[in-house]
Amino acid sequence: MIKKIILTLLLLFSVLNANDSLTLKLYEKVLTSIFHSQSIKVFVDSDTREILQQSNRFEIVDTCDKSVVVLVGKFSKLSEICKDKPLFSTDYRSFKHTPNSFGAYYWRKGRPQLTFKRRTLEKYHLSLPLALEKYVYE
Amino acid sequence: MHIKNLKYIIIAFLLSFSLQLSADEIGDLLNDIEIKTDLSQKTQLENSGVSFIYTRDDIDRMQITNLKDILKSVYPVGYNENRFGVPDPFSSGSNHPFMSSQIRLYIDNQEITTGLFGSGLSILGDTNIDWVDHIEIYTQNPTYEYATEATITLIKLYTRSVAKDEGGKVKASTGSYGASFVNGYYTDYIDDWSYFVFSAFNNDKRKKYQSHESTLSRDRKGSLSVATLHKGKTNILLTVSNQKRDGFVDVSLDASPQKSTIDSQYLHIGIDTKIDNFSYLLTYSYFKMQTDMLDNVTPITAAPYYGTFPLQSVATSSDSMVLTGEVKYTLQATNNKLTTGLKYRTKRSTWENSKFNGISLIGYQPNDDKNIQNVLTAFVENQYFLQSNSILTTGIMYSQVSNAYSEQDDNLLMYRLGHTYTNDSLVFKTIYSHTLVPLEPYLINSATYLATPTRKYDPEHYDTILENIIYEKDTNKYELILDYTHIQNMFFPNLQGKIENYSQMITMYGANTRWTHNYNKYDKLFMELSYRKLSNLPIIDHYEIYSSVLRNVNTYKKFDIFNELIYNRDNFAKKDFFDYSLGVKYNYSRDFIVSLKGTNLFDKAKTTSYYRRSTTPPFTPETPLDISPIDRKVMLSMEYIF
Numbered sequence: 001m002i003k004k005i006i007l008t009l010l011l012l013f014s015v016l017n018a019n020d021s022l023t024l025k026l027y028e029k030v031l032t033s034i035f036h037s038q039s040i041k042v043f044v045d046s047d048t049r050e051i052l053q054q055s056n057r058f059e060i061v062d063t064c065d066k067s068v069v070v071l072v073g074k075f076s077k078l079s080e081i082c083k084d085k086p087l088f089s090t091d092y093r094s095f096k097h098t099p100n101s102f103g104a105y106y107w108r109k110g111r112p113q114l115t116f117k118r119r120t121l122e123k124y125h126l127s128l129p130l131a132l133e134k135y136v137y138e
Numbered sequence: 139m140h141i142k143n144l145k146y147i148i149i150a151f152l153l154s155f156s157l158q159l160s161a162d163e164i165g166d167l168l169n170d171i172e173i174k175t176d177l178s179q180k181t182q183l184e185n186s187g188v189s190f191i192y193t194r195d196d197i198d199r200m201q202i203t204n205l206k207d208i209l210k211s212v213y214p215v216g217y218n219e220n221r222f223g224v225p226d227p228f229s230s231g232s233n234h235p236f237m238s239s240q241i242r243l244y245i246d247n248q249e250i251t252t253g254l255f256g257s258g259l260s261i262l263g264d265t266n267i268d269w270v271d272h273i274e275i276y277t278q279n280p281t282y283e284y285a286t287e288a289t290i291t292l293i294k295l296y297t298r299s300v301a302k303d304e305g306g307k308v309k310a311s312t313g314s315y316g317a318s319f320v321n322g323y324y325t326d327y328i329d330d331w332s333y334f335v336f337s338a339f340n341n342d343k344r345k346k347y348q349s350h351e352s353t354l355s356r357d358r359k360g361s362l363s364v365a366t367l368h369k370g371k372t373n374i375l376l377t378v379s380n381q382k383r384d385g386f387v388d389v390s391l392d393a394s395p396q397k398s399t400i401d402s403q404y405l406h407i408g409i410d411t412k413i414d415n416f417s418y419l420l421t422y423s424y425f426k427m428q429t430d431m432l433d434n435v436t437p438i439t440a441a442p443y444y445g446t447f448p449l450q451s452v453a454t455s456s457d458s459m460v461l462t463g464e465v466k467y468t469l470q471a472t473n474n475k476l477t478t479g480l481k482y483r484t485k486r487s488t489w490e491n492s493k494f495n496g497i498s499l500i501g502y503q504p505n506d507d508k509n510i511q512n513v514l515t516a517f518v519e520n521q522y523f524l525q526s527n528s529i530l531t532t533g534i535m536y537s538q539v540s541n542a543y544s545e546q547d548d549n550l551l552m553y554r555l556g557h558t559y560t561n562d563s564l565v566f567k568t569i570y571s572h573t574l575v576p577l578e579p580y581l582i583n584s585a586t587y588l589a590t591p592t593r594k595y596d597p598e599h600y601d602t603i604l605e606n607i608i609y610e611k612d613t614n615k616y617e618l619i620l621d622y623t624h625i626q627n628m629f630f631p632n633l634q635g636k637i638e639n640y641s642q643m644i645t646m647y648g649a650n651t652r653w654t655h656n657y658n659k660y661d662k663l664f665m666e667l668s669y670r671k672l673s674n675l676p677i678i679d680h681y682e683i684y685s686s687v688l689r690n691v692n693t694y695k696k697f698d699i700f701n702e703l704i705y706n707r708d709n710f711a712k713k714d715f716f717d718y719s720l721g722v723k724y725n726y727s728r729d730f731i732v733s734l735k736g737t738n739l740f741d742k743a744k745t746t747s748y749y750r751r752s753t754t755p756p757f758t759p760e761t762p763l764d765i766s767p768i769d770r771k772v773m774l775s776m777e778y779i780f
Contacts (some may be wrong), residue, residue, distance in 0.1 A: 007638045016392075019171065019175040019176065019179070019675060022167065022170055022171045022174060022175075023171060026164070026167050026168070026171065029163065029164065029167065029323060030164070092667050093327065106304075107301060107302045107303070107304065108305050108426060109303065109304070109305045109307075109728070109729065109779045109780070110194070110298075110302055110303045110307075111168075111172045111728065111778065112171045112172055112175070113167050113168075114164065114168060131164055132164065135164070
C-alpha cells in the first residue's frame with residue numbers, strides 16, 4: 001500500500017515536472033555534443049541536480065576537481081578550482097559577467113534562451129556542432 | 139572482426155548518430171520548452187473542485203488583457219457589471235454597489251480585498267492584467283487553505299517574475315471609442331532579491347448609451363501598479379490603483395443621471411513567507427472612495443418621502459482598511475496531507491460624508507459613520523490517500539464574525555468533503571460543501587441598502603454537491619460537471635431594492651460539458667455546453683440559462699489567430715446572444731509584436747437589464763435598459779520586449 005502511494009506520488013511528481021524533462025533533453029543534446037562523451041562528469045547546484053540526476057548521460061560529482069564541466073546558476077560562491085573549469089550557467093547575469101562561462105541556458109524576456117561565448121569556447125578548446133553555431137555570442 | 143567488437147561499433151555508431159544535432163532540433167526544443175513550461179503545473183491546487191486554468195500561452199495567444207475577457211466564459215460565474223459600471227458578476231441590477239463578495243481574488247498568495255466590499259474584483263475586475271503569468275479560477279467552494287472568509291469562487295492571479303521574464307516589456311494599445319492604454323514592466327535582481335515592477339495607465343473609453351436626455355458612460359481613467367519582491371520563500375507584494383470612473387446609471391430612478399462619478403484609490407501591501415512547515419502572512423489594504431451623482435428629478439417633500447425620494451443628489455466619501463494576519467501549518471505524512479491554520483482579519487471603515495438629497499445620513503446616532511468588523515477563522519483540511527488512486531479530502535472552517543457597532547455578529551461553521559478517484563485516463567471528483575456568507579461591512583446597519591437595518595440578518599447558506607468527471611485520451615480532454623445547490627436566506631433585493639433574507643429555499647442545478655482538442659502542439663480547440671436552472675426565485679419564479687463556448691487558437695507561421703464564440707440564452711430575456719471575438723497577433727520578431735483584437739464583433743453579446751421608473755408618483759416602470767457589459771470594440775496593440 002505505502003509503496004503504491006509512493007509510486008503514485010513519484011508519478012505525480014514526474015508529471016508535474018514534464019517541463020523539466022524537456023530541459024533535461026536540451027542539456028543532453030547540447031552538452032554531449034560539445035564534450036563528445038556518453039557520460040559527462042558534472043558539478044551542479046541543487047536546482048540543476050534535480051533535473052540532471054534523472055539522466056544516465058550525466059555523472060554528478062561532489063567536487064569540482066572531478067568534473068569536466070560546472071553547471072550552476074551563480075558562480076560567486078564557487079571555489080577557485082571550480083571557477084577554472086568550463087562553466088555553463090543557468091543565469092544570464094552569471095554568464096555575462098564570468099569570463100570562464102562558455103555557455104548558458106536561461107529564461108529571459110519570457111522565453112528560454114541558449115547562448116555561447118566564442119572566446120571562452122576557444123580557451124577551453126571546445127567546438128560547437130554546426131547546429132549550435134547560431135547561438136554563439138561573439 | 140570479432141562479433142563482440144562489431145556489436146560495440148554498431149552501438150557506438152548508433153549512439154553517436156543519436157547525438158547528432160539537426161539545425162532545427164535545438165530551436166524546436168526551445169520552442170517546446172517555451173510552450174510547455176506552464177507554471178500553473180506547480181501552483182495548481184489539487185483536489186479542489188472545478189478549475190479553469192489559463193496558462194501564459196493561453197493568455198498571450200488569446201490576447202487576454204483583463205479579467206472580463208475570461209470571466210465572461212467561465213462557468214458558472216460569467217461576467218456582469220452593476221448599475222455603477224463596476225465588475226460585479228452576481229449583481230441582479232439593484233442599486234447595491236457590490237454583490238459578488240464571495241468571489242475572492244488573490245495575487246500570488248495574498249488576497250486583494252477592501253474593507254467595504256470584500257472582494258478585490260471590484261478593483262481589478264476590469265483593469266489591465268498584462269503583469270500576470272497565469273490565472274487559476276476555482277469554483278464551488280474550492281479550499282479553506284486560502285479562504286479567510288467565505289469563498290464560492292477563488293481567482294488566483296500569479297505575477298510574472300525574474301525566473302521567466304528577466305528584462306522588460308512596454309506595450310501601447312488604442313482602439314474603439316478613443317480608448318488608449320500604455321503599460322510596461324521590468325524584472326531583475328538586487329543582490330539576493332528579485333523584483334518585478336509593473337505600471338499601467340488606462341484611458342478606457344467605452345461605448346455610450348442614451349437614456350432620456352442623459353448620456354450614460356462607463357469610461358474609466360487611471361493607473362495601476364503591481365510590484366513584487368522575492369527572496370527564497372519570502373514574497374512582498376505592493377499594489378496601488380487610482381481610478382476615476384463614470385458611474386453609468388448609478389442610483390438614478392430613471393437611469394438617466396446628469397452626472398455620476400466614482401473616484402477611488404487603493405493600496406495593498408503584504409508579506410508572506412514559509413519556514414519549514416509553517417506559512418506566515420501579513421497584509422494591509424486601504425481603500426478610499428468618493429462618489430457623486432446628480433439627477434434632474436424633484437424629490438417629493440410630502441409623506442412618506444419627506445424629500446428623500448427620488449434621489450436628486452448623492453455624495454459619499456469613505457475610507458476603509460483591512461489588516462490580515464495568518465499562520466498555517468502543513469504536515470505531510472505517508473498517506474496524509476494535513477493543513478491547519480488560524481487567521482485574523484480586521485476591517486475598519488469610516489464614512490466622512492454620506493448625503494442623499496443633501497440630507498446627511500450620519501451624525502444622528504453614535505458611531506453611525508463607522509464600522510469595525512473582526513473575523514477570526516480557524517480551519518483544518520486533510521487529504522487522505524484511501525488507496526494510491528483514491529483521495530479523501532475533508533475540511534472544516536470556523537469563522538467568528540463580530541461587528542463593533544451592531545448586533546450583526548455571526549458564528550459560521552463551514553465544512554466540505556471530497557473524494558477524488560483517478561486511473562490512467564479518468565478522474566472522478568465528488569465534492570460536498572456547506573458555506574455560510576455573512577453581510578459585508580457596507581451593508582451593516584445600512585438604512586440605504588437593507589430592508590430592516592436594525593434586524594439581525596441570517597447568513598446565506600449554500601449546500602452544494604458536485605461531480606466532476608474528466609477523461610483524457612491522446613489529444614483530447616473531455617469533462618462533465620454536474621452540480622446541485624440549495625441556497626437558504628439569500629440576500630435578495632425586494633421590490634423597493636432593499637436587501638432581505640429571502641424566505642424560500644432556492645435550488646440550483648447545472649450541467650456542463652467541455653471538450654479540449656489539441657490538433658498539434660500549437661493549435662487548440664475548446665468547446666463547452668452548459669445548462670443551469672435556479673428555482674423558487676422571487677418575481678420570475680425560475681431562471682434557466684443555456685450557454686456554450688467555441689474557441690479556436692491557431693498558429694500559422696508568424697501569426698497567432700484566436701477565434702471565440704460565446705452563446706447565451708435565458709428564459710428571462712428570451713433572446714439569443716452571441717459574443718464573437720477575433721484576434722490576430724503578428725510576431726514580427728521575437729521582441730516586437732503587433733496585435734489586433736475585436737471583441738463582441740456582432741454587437742450581440744449578452745445584455746444586463748437595468749430598471750427604469752418614471753420620476754413622479756406612482757413611479758411607473760419604464761422599458762428597462764438592456765446593455766451588454768461587453769462592448770463591441772477593436773483594439774490595436776504593439777509591444778516591445780527588451
